[in-house]
Amino acid sequence: MTAPPCAGWSEWPAPAKLNLFLRITGRRDDGYHDLQTVFRLLDWGDRIRLRVRGDGRIERHGGLLPGVAADEDLAVRAAHLLRQEADCPHGADIVVEKRIPLGGGFGGGSSDAATVLCALDRLWGLDLGEDRLAALGLRLGADVPVFVRGRSAWAEGLGERLVPLDLAPAWYVLVDPGVHVATAELFCSPDLTRHARPAKIADFVAGTVLDNAFEPVLRRREPPVQAAFDALARIGLPRLTGTGSGCFVEFVDRAGADDALARLPRGLRAWVAAGVTESPLRAALARPHV
Known part of the structure; x- marks a missing residue:
């Protein structure tokens, strides 16, 4: 899947992750589970292409992924959420070049969402800051914050309480x-x-x-x-x-x-x-x- 041959596009990585372990340590009153894990980010993943629009529209090019409804597409949802949160007049064209397999546990959709949040924050000139972007990411999925923060980490809670780890090369x-x-x-x-x-x-x-x-x-x-x-x-x-x-x-x-x-x-x-x-x-x- 490639971007339309027009000027104004920028390309951004959306890296995959591994969970080096994963434990469920209990169930919360809200029905969610408390987890412990280590997220290891990888040098391989999807690629996101973005182009700023002046009409406020969010458009994904190249079609949706098999089995993913339009209102479930995390890259598009991330752009809409960021635009709403910042009361931003801009829009974006989005192309997702998928390399991370669906359903594999490699974090593809979450990483795509994080890349859209971070890159559009930059391209739209919002400068919301890492903490605010991570909080927005958590509204999209428990794995999104680690991709926003961009560091391999020990994680607890839903996966949002992160402690960066300097892991040995592997x-x-x-x-x-x-x-x-x-x-x-x-x-x-x-x-x-x-x-x-x-x-x-x-x-x-x-x-x-x-x-x-x-x-x-x-x-x-x-x-x-x-x-x-x-x-x-x-x-x-x-x-x-x-x-x-x-x-x-x-x-x-x-x-x-x-x-x-x-x-x-x-x-x-x-x-x-x-x-x-x-x-x-x-x-x-x-x-x-x-």
Whole structure:
């Protein structure tokens, strides 16, 4: 999917993420669950193209994603929310070049929304600030704030209480089994562990916290996820990311990841990405855009 060949477009990264672990530590009075996780941002993801409009309209070009209704498109919703919050007269044309698979738990929709918020804040000259943009992002989804803030982080609550982490360099072999199960449906599973022991950052740093509450649920109910785990077990320790079906194995260097990727069975949708401490979006926002 490419932008219309017209002047005035700018391009922005919308990086993917991994959840290096994910625990549910309780249920809140409002029905939502308290979580603990570590978000690891990646150097790979979607690309967003934007062009400022003077008529106040928000238009997405290239069509919607399969199975995503117009009123559910997070990139468009983010632009409308920002425009309303800032009482801004401008509009925008939006093109989303999708690379992050849907339903994989890699954060594609949330990252797209965060990039639209941050980039349009810049292009529209709003300067709302990181805290205000993160608060807007939370209204769109629990994972959006970490992409707005642009740092790998320890997260608690709904995922919005963030402590930046300087993680060691790492490369990941990622696999998309192609399964998309609604998050709400997974939260209703009787097999889901909802009251896990809370972990501490020190536990994660020591390497004793690697579990994902949704892994046993998805492996039991979705044969493609189990097949992906079986394949990845040949090259390392497979883990699940987020509440999606995406799986990964961590390596200390790129050569090890590339070698492992080459040893996976044919037919798997698999690739290598590097973990980053700061998001590519932060670097893009630091550069001058005319």
